[in-house]
Amino acid sequence: MTTLEIKFDLPDRLAREAKEAGLLTPGALSDMVREAMRRRAAQTLLAGSARASQSGTAALSLAEIQAEVRAVRRERTTTKSHAA
Structure with missing residues (x-):
């Protein structure tokens, strides 16, 4: 953990309301960062999909998409283990 x-x-x-709502705790801030990362990944995926559609690239099958997801996860795991 970092x-x-x-x-x-x-x-x-805003600071007072966020504090009263429990949003300034380490756990809440961690959750917000995690959710922001998920949204960014989804936006990146949608942007890539739009570019692929515009370029005339054939749609990927579910199996191909799953293979890509696994490859990205493997890469992230490898990157994290090398960074530590």
Whole structure:
């Protein structure tokens, strides 16, 4: 696990409301970052799909998509293990 110290400015009201809602805890912040990463991955996937459609590339089968997902996950695992 990596420990990061992050400092950012929020308007007083937003900071107060976020704190009251429990959104400034390490767990909540971790969840928000994880969700942002998922959204970014989905946007990247959709953008790639749009580019593929525009280029006339044939659609991938479910098996091909699953193979690509596995390859990306393997790559991420390899990258993480080398970075540690």
